[in-house]
Amino acid sequence: xxxxxxxxxxxxxxxxxxxxxxxxxxxxxxxxxxxxxxxxxxxxxxxxxxxxxxxxxxxxxxxxxxxxxxxxxxxxxxxxxxxxxxxxxxxxxxxxxxxxxxxxxxxxxxxxxxxxxxxxxxxxxxxxxxxxxxxxxxxxxxxxxxxxxxxxxxxxxxxxxxxxxxxxxxxxxxxxxxxxxxxxxxxxxxxxxxxxxxxxxxxxxxxxxxxxxxxxxxxxxxxxxxxxxxxxxxxxxxxxxxxxxxxxxxxxxxxxxxxxxxxxxxxxxxxxxxxxxxxxxxxxxxxxxxxxxxxxxxxxxxxxxxxxxxxxxxxxxxxxxxxxxxxxxxxxxxxxxxxxxxxxxxxxxxxxxxxxxxxxxxxxxxxxxxxxxxxxxxxxxxxxxxxxxxxxxxxxxxxxxxxxxxxxxxxxxxxxxxxxxxxxxxxxxxxxxxxxxxxxxxxxxxxxxxxxxxxxxxxxxxxxxxxxxxxxxxxxxxxxxxxxxxxxxxx
Numbered sequence: 331x332x333x334x335x336x337x338x339x340x341x342x343x344x345x346x347x348x349x350x351x352x353x354x355x356x357x358x359x360x361x362x363x364x365x366x367x368x369x370x371x372x373x374x375x376x377x378x379x380x381x382x383x384x385x386x387x388x389x390x391x392x393x394x395x396x397x398x399x400x401x402x403x404x405x406x407x408x409x410x411x412x413x414x415x416x417x418x419x420x421x422x423x424x425x426x427x428x429x430x431x432x433x434x435x436x437x438x439x440x441x442x443x444x445x446x447x448x449x450x451x452x453x454x455x456x457x458x459x460x461x462x463x464x465x466x467x468x469x470x471x472x473x474x475x476x477x478x479x480x481x482x483x484x485x486x487x488x489x490x491x492x493x494x495x496x497x498x499x500x501x502x503x504x505x506x507x508x509x510x511x512x513x514x515x516x517x518x519x520x521x522x523x524x525x526x527x528x529x530x531x532x533x534x535x536x537x538x539x540x541x542x543x544x545x546x547x548x549x550x551x552x553x554x555x556x557x558x559x560x561x562x563x564x565x566x567x568x569x570x571x572x573x574x575x576x577x578x579x580x581x582x583x584x585x586x587x588x589x590x591x592x593x594x595x596x597x598x599x600x601x602x603x604x605x606x607x608x609x610x611x612x613x614x615x616x617x618x619x620x621x622x623x624x625x626x627x628x629x630x631x632x633x634x635x636x637x638x639x640x641x642x643x644x645x646x647x648x649x650x651x652x653x654x655x656x657x658x659x660x661x662x663x664x665x666x667x668x669x670x671x672x673x674x675x676x677x678x679x680x681x682x683x684x685x686x687x688x689x690x691x692x693x694x695x696x697x698x699x700x701x702x703x704x705x706x707x708x709x710x711x712x713x714x715x716x717x718x719x720x721x722x723x724x725x726x727x728x729x730x731x732x733x734x735x736x737x738x739x740x741x742x743x744x745x746x747x748x749x750x751x752x753x754x755x756x757x758x759x760x761x762x763x764x765x766x767x768x769x770x771x772x773x774x775x776x777x778x779x780x781x782x783x784x785x786x787x788x789x790x791x792x793x794x795x796x797x798x799x800x801x802x803x804x805x806x807x808x809x810x811x812x813x814x815x816x817x818x819x820x821x
Contacts, residue, residue, distance in 0.1 A: 400434050418767060425453025428789050430772065440797055442785040443772045447598070447630045447749065450659035451703055452786035458662050458699045465695035472691065474684065480694035487701045488670055491639055494650030495670040499678065500689030504629030504657035505539025507667035508592065510683055511625045511653045512543050514669070515590035517677050523621050527564070528589035531580050533571040535600030538592060538627055547592055571597060572605065574612040581616050590623035590653075591616075595641030598630040601780040602744055602751025610645040617652075623675055625653040629667070630749065633659035634704055634787055637714030637747030644746060659787075664696035709787040716789050717747040723798040724752055727805060739809055741779075750783040751776055762808050771800035 403421050423433040430441045430453060444450065451458050465480070472478065485498040499510050512530060519528035530547065537553075538544040545553050546561045549568040554561040567584060570576035571593075581588055591613055597603040617624040631641030633656060638644060642651060652675050657667030667688070671677075687693070703709055721743055728740040742753040754762065757778035766773050766781075776782040785793070 398434060403434065418764070420767065427452040427454070428786050428793050429453070437770070439767070439770055439772045440793060440800070441772045442783045442789075442797055443774045444784055444786045445663055446658070446774060447635055447784040448658040449663045450633060450635070450700060450709070450787045451662045452788045455662065455699075455703075455788075457703055458664075458696060461695045461699035462664060462692060465692050468691075470690065470692040471687070473686075474689060478689060478691055478694065480691045480698060481689040484689075484694045484697045484701065485668075487698070488656075488668060492654055492670055493643075493646075494652070494672045495654060496673045497671055497676045499669045499671070499683065500694070501657075501667040501669070501685050502665045502687050502693075503539070503667050504627075504655065505541045505544045506685065506688070507629065507655035507657050507669045508538045508544045508547065508627060509541055510669040510678075511590075511592065511627075511655050512547065513683055514653060514671060514675055514677055515592075515623050515625060517682070518623055518675050519587075519589035521677070525587055525589060527587060529564070529584045529587050530566050530589050531577070531584075531591045532566055532568055533593055533597070533600075534568050535571050535597050535603065536568075536592075536594060536627075537597075537599035539629075571600070571603060572609045574609050577609075577613060577616060581620060586620075588617075588620050588622045590625050592625045592627060594627045594629075594631065595645050596631045596636060596746055596749055598749065598782065599776055601753065601777045602749060602782055604744060604746055605641075605645040607645045607647055610642070611648065614646065614649050618649075623652040625655070626651040628654055628656045629658055630784075631746075632656040633700065634710045634713050635659060635747055635749050635784070637710060637717055639704070639710060641746065641749075660700065661693055661696045662700045664693050666693040666697050712789075713747040713787045716785075716791065716794050717745065717750060719791060719794045720748070720750050720783060720798070721745060723794065724750070724801065727798065727802050730802075731805065731809070739805055739812075745783075748783070748785055748787060748789070752781045752783070754779045754781065756812065758808065758812065761811070762804060765804040765807055766800060769800045769804050771797055771804070 400419055400421060404419070407417070420432050420437075420439075421434040422430050424431045425441070428441050430439045431437075432439070441453070444452070481500060485500070488498050489495045501507055501510060515530055516528055519525040532538065532547045532549055534549045536547070536549050538547040542560055542562055543565070547566050551558065567580055569580040577591075593605075593613070594600075595605045595610070614624055616622075626640075626642045626646070628640055628642065632654075633639065635641070636644060640654065642654070650672070652672050654670040655668070656670070660666045660668060665687070724740070724743045728738070728743060731740070732738055738755050740752055741755045743750070744753070745751050759775040759777065759779055759781050762781055763773050763775055774782050774784070783797075785797070
């Protein structure tokens, strides 16, 4: 249509200005086509099994699967799978290191989602594959009515690596780990302190899971269902993250009734907001004065992602936590979660809590493979170095684009290690994520304005550099799209 053509011309003109070409839309179009031509190359997997980027590839075109089509897959899902997820039109069929392959469409992606901070060893890792293959060939599941050597070994590794912790309870997910922590907090308040109607405090912007209790712990009403039908009233109250005055006021509202604080050391879903050490020290003091537990949700930040084994190692510098929960990267993509407790809140007795699958031999074999990789392969150091590289590159993009554009696209770059967020100046995170996917890079939103980067901990310097090329290209294209829309609104 004429309107669409006008918008395209306006976008090309803005693209031309961003490359210093003035308003020459023809030249800008040629530049963009050249950018695509340079980008459309392939990825090559390195000998060690983690994919290493060898070119400025945008999307690798391979032979699409003759067996099915994206349309057929989507129709199947529409027919038989509940619509609990808004899915991108991408079908992952295999992976290697930091690469994922959509053989249905014949495309390759550099994966900076990692199953949302879960596949810490990347895809197809030989250590993880060998561990679970060996374990499933021997015994993959028995009841927790019996002793499981792999569970004991993984518990020993966890408590030895985590300040203040003495014992572990295993489960299948972060939500379940946080459920276990909530039950511990309520039992501690009721039995050890004789508290009536105990309350647990959490932060605005938090995310703790999808069960009824953990959804209620999550402060944002959008998770609580129609008319709040999934929220457990009265069990939780909330304060502002990194705001000690707000937390102090929450304690005062429930004086004598606060069972615990449950909090993330860096908010992930809430926009990649790092915790402030002074704030966490104040929380520790508030909990001590009340007799409440300080419980740290490490589901997304833990197991090396922040450049230390635990995210709270950045913020709890003196006294340790009372309870620590973890999942996601703990199993490297095999479902596994854990709740760690200090001696004074190691309160579960037989019958208090249980799980069918938690801590079974297969899951714990995967956890032990991750633990060995953390210990032996320098993954924490790599997360710290590659995270520094990624954040520095993003700041460089922010600074590079600022003088050549009408307004800032990037408002902030923040994070720790390989849990990195870019806050856009406008609520266009979903649009930017889609553009990155078109360029061959997978990233994930963390709210309407924040884009999250959580690649596998095995990511290489070359892969970070390549991702930064994708990001800059996508950011330039986003600028053109937004500018064309603004120009059209002005016409």
